[in-house]
Amino acid sequence: MVLGNKYFSESKCDLEGSIITLDELQELLDQWFLLNGVINIGDWIPWLSFLDMQGYVKQMKDLYKKFDRFHEYVLDDHKAKMVSSGEDFVPKDMVDVLLQFAEDPNLEVQLTRDCVKGLMQDLLAGGTDTSPTIVEWTFHEIMKNPHIIEKAAEELDRVIGRERWVEENDFSKLPYIEAIIKETLRLHPVGPLLVPHFATEDCNVSGYNVSKGTTVIINVWSIGRNHKYWDAPEEYLPERFLDKKIDMLGQNFALLPFGSGRRRCPGYNLGLKIVRSTLANLLHGFNWKLPKNMKPEDVCVEEHYGLTTHPKVPLEMIIEPRLPIHLY
């Protein structure tokens, strides 16, 4: 979708047509998320910034070089195909589309090569780490509260039955699964501080003066745990969303997992579809158990620090098929 699979290989022995292994890309993205979330002393006390006391700026520059090498390789490859296809060129992924825009001299805002690389990076970062993290957090929470798995399985049996997998047009008939996803996003928003916003002009928001040039950070993690908006906020209770119309696309300010307004996440539709179908099918297709030596209350829901939040301790689970064997 963003760029072809061929750019990532499974292992170093198989780098034909690719430039990076999947593990290396994952490592780069993990570092990218971590560095985007760190508190760099130089940003808060600018006269100290030249010292780069924590070494973050150096790490960012090194990371930039590694990503840039990857972006250049992908762009050159796409460009070569575009040139060799001439008039018959048909865009096959997002990079093709961006390159086509970059060639258009009539665009109001010209897309430079750097802009294209920036957009590729946005899509790569926004589209890869987010949805799996939500599924991961959901499993941490529901393994801690096994009655939720039973309730979800009951809904799946009733609506889908045991003779098929869950499909996209089933989503609207699975309100409990939807409530589980909302509850995970309330307690574990993937972007706990969203993405830093920048005030382009002086403005007043709910009585607060925000001067032009201010970096605005919105703490959705804390809003999701605020007693003013939620009963028993520290508890994982999907039921709180049943029979209530609480939107998660930016209309209800107590739940803002995708942000709100013009800079809201543009990938929310795709992201939610991935989460819904992955989670619903994992719950439908398998029974989930903790290892013998572990009790539900032992499951750790502490967070690892970064621009996105991940569970601090990975969870080990034992699965067995739940559906007739011919479906696997």
Ligand code: HEM
């Ligand atoms: C369920 C999964 C996802 C969640 C929870 C999520 C969450 C977010 C959040 C919180 C923001 C910042 C919004 C703000 O600051 O107001 C954001 C921005 C963004 N997301 Fe997502 N996202 C998800 C999936 C995706 C996918 C699948 C893509 C692309 C394929 C994507 C691409 C982006 C981009 C490009 C931005 C930057 C938008 C801008 O600055 O205008 N996201 N996302």
